[in-house]
Amino acid sequence: MKPNNPAFPNADHDHKSCVSNALKNAEAYCQQQGLRLTKLRHQVLELIWANHQPVGAYELLEQLTHEGRKAAPPTVYRALDFLMENGLVHRISSRNAYVGCSHTGQDHTAQFLICETCGQVAELDDKRIGSVISKDTDQLGFSVAQWTLEITGTCEQCRRVTEDE
Ligand SMILES: [Zn+2]
Ligand SMILES: [Zn+2]
Ligand SMILES: [Zn+2]
Numbered sequence: 001m002k003p004n005n006p007a008f009p010n011a012d013h014d015h016k017s018c019v020s021n022a023l024k025n026a027e028a029y030c031q032q033q034g035l036r037l038t039k040l041r042h043q044v045l046e047l048i049w050a051n052h053q054p055v056g057a058y059e060l061l062e063q064l065t066h067e068g069r070k071a072a073p074p075t076v077y078r079a080l081d082f083l084m085e086n087g088l089v090h091r092i093s094s095r096n097a098y099v100g101c102s103h104t105g106q107d108h109t110a111q112f113l114i115c116e117t118c119g120q121v122a123e124l125d126d127k128r129i130g131s132v133i134s135k136d137t138d139q140l141g142f143s144v145a146q147w148t149l150e151i152t153g154t155c156e157q158c159r160r161v162t163e164d165e
Contacts, residue, residue: 022102041079048089057096060080087103092121110123111150118157
């Protein structure tokens with residue numbers, strides 16, 4: 001386990017602890033906020049955390065069916081809405097897919113780095129970007145409903161692999 005780049009963990013990192021930490025945080029957060037983390041919501045969250053790549057709604061449906069749970073698409077979409085609204089997952093618009101949030105319960109502006117080679121997504125929380133954008137939009141009298149910043153490229157590990165070739 002090399003913790004040198006926690007944003008893009010390598011394949012042999014202790015992912016089990018990523019998942020259990022994420023689920024524990026979500027459980028604690030929901031309890032504290034009086035939110036109902038139902039079995040399905042929990043299951044969907046766990047599936048999203050299965051790896052550090054964004055997961056699409058269709059894929060989630062398929063996996064739930066595999067696990068013997070016949071979930072109707074609307075219920076899965078509702079579970080996703082719940083998870084998004086409460087900041088447990090983020091939607092990656094360019095991939096039309098979801099990733100788990102590692103800053104749940106913290107006021108943050110997320111920026112995403114998306115590796116086009118391995119598909120991993122890292123979440124950044126750079127407050128400076130948020131303040132620049134709100135300054136600019138304020139000046140234009142524009143009221144922001146939602147903004148996401150998605151930056152595509154190649155992560156450190158994938159870069160190393162291509163450079164070694
Ligand atoms: Zn992990
Ligand atoms: Zn987040
Ligand atoms: Zn990569």
